């Protein structure tokens with residue numbers, strides 16, 4: 053067990069030499085030397101899980117049954133979760149492919165387990181001893197019931213076939229985007245305005261054109277800075293068409309399968325099937341929420357577009373009436389206006405936020421707020437860029453969790469930002485959580501927007517890492533999905549706080565402090581463009597709800613109609629839904645959750661309004677929200693933290709600002 057002293061000494065060493073002393077709590081991350089070794093680990097994991105299921109089937113439904121059920125799930129998590137991550141981050145495609153095949157088998161194992169009548173029967177006989185166990189039994193029973201255990205035998209079999217097929221198609225959809233590895237050739241002369249470090253070291257084709265990928269550190273600066281509209285359009289269209297016709301067909305099949313799946317349960321559509329387990333409870337409430345947001349944002353979106361169009365007319369010297377704002381103009385003129393009007397240039401932040409120190413900074417925020425410590429530990433992981441941290445309690449030195457961090461882009465790697473929970477907590481058997489934070493940062497340093505993204509992901513990481521639930525199945529990754537983004541979205545705001553930014557000097561005494569004026573301006577500039585951005589998120593959420601409430605889903609027709617009804621319209625021959633992996637996968641009928649969580653996030657922020665680093669409020673937040681995972685419904689956790697019922701006032705006030 054590491055003591056408190058070396059942890060304090062080690063706290064500034066992020067990115068520097070690894071500290072030898074402490075070890076990572078919990079098992080080491082598995083190493084897979086080849087696709088064959090991964091497949092053999094997959095075989096033995098599945099065989100072991102099958103044996104454990106057999107043993108549990110013989111277990112009496114007594115007071116120890118829930119623990120035994122939780123042990124089974126924990127062992128499944130240990131065997132399958134690292135492979136789910138490997139599928140998305142391993143540099144070797146053969147290993148990623150083997151991992152994909154393995155997660156497929158685990159999904160099938162899960163759908164069989166979900167229909168295990170013996171286990172479901174035993175669960176229903178278990179007598180919960182308190183509120184935590186009541187919630188646990190309810191959650192587990194819903195899992196069985198949603199897998200079809202209570203259906204008539206023929207329907208049960210259909211349900212299993214369908215859910216296996218859904219898992220298979222969703223995987224194919226994601227893999228096609230991840231492995232497409234689209235490279236768009238652009239002549240150097242056409243990159244005017246784009247910072248050199250974005251393209252200078254990129255490969256070239258035979259004609260000397262720069263080959264640009266669609267990862268965010270490449271795509272965003274082009275959309276924001278390329279002076280030539282044709283360059284922006286080229287990249288924008290490539291991104292819109294990621295996934296192609298093949299993915300459109302997959303999405304159509306997924307939507308139909310999910311609709312049919314809901315019908316098996318006597319429900320009208322898949323949105324109602326999903327949402328009856330969420331904070332909103334049904335698709336009608338979700339629709340009402342989305343229309344409230346629409347009403348709040350509509351005028352603001354039109355105003356933003358008018359301003360952007362005006363900026364374009366002035367920039368190009370064209371008459372306003374003859375100037376049309378295209379979709380690939382939005383980021384460009386938003387950034388341009390932010391630069392001109394507020395003197396805010398995202399690129400200008402990079403020198404102040406070096407990549408490694410930015411990671412140390414967001415960790416320092418979590419340390420200060422939540423009373424924890426990060427200590428870098430040497431570990432051999434899936435790529436040399438990846439580093440490991442032990443997370444411990446600052447006061448007691450008690451080891452709490454492990455966090456892996458994979459900061460930089462590379463070929464074949466998941467190209468957005470996300471946290472993979474690898475292990476969930478269980479205080480019952482001292483099981484400590486582990487998670488992996490995966491982002492794609494610019495090695496030269498971060499813009500303020502990217503720093504915000506990093507902090508968002510830290511919010512997910514601490515939600516996993518600070519779970520202290522009795523049962524591992526109640527860990528944070530199992531909270532209701534329209535709440536899961538709230539802890540991460542809450543933190544996004546912290547990067548605009550000058551007091552918070554002062555912590556940068558602690559992790560990087562040699563760094564020049566970011567000037568207060570730049571942050572003040574950035575905060576004002578942030579509100580500009582909020583209408584367009586919120587309206588876009590709203591369109592995604594409304595589209596997702598429409599796709600999963602309609603009887604005859606046609607993803608492309610629905611999209612062109614819905615996008616066509618927005619002020620900027622639909623751009624002919626683009627296929628946005630083909631790249632919308634969220635709603636092909638786990639966010640199906642749940643994309644609204646980003647906006648819904650944001651309502652809760654704004655409400656959570658009210659407790660930190662005087663001091664975002666307040667350790668007393670932070671400790672209460674850690675205890676009443678983060679540590680609780682899914683032991684209680686989110687509404688109850690937030691009530692405990694805020695001392696009142698949650699409401700949407702702060703969210704709508706912010707939208708109006």
Ligand SMILES: [Zn+2]
Pocket residue numbers: 508512537540
């Ligand atoms: Zn998130």
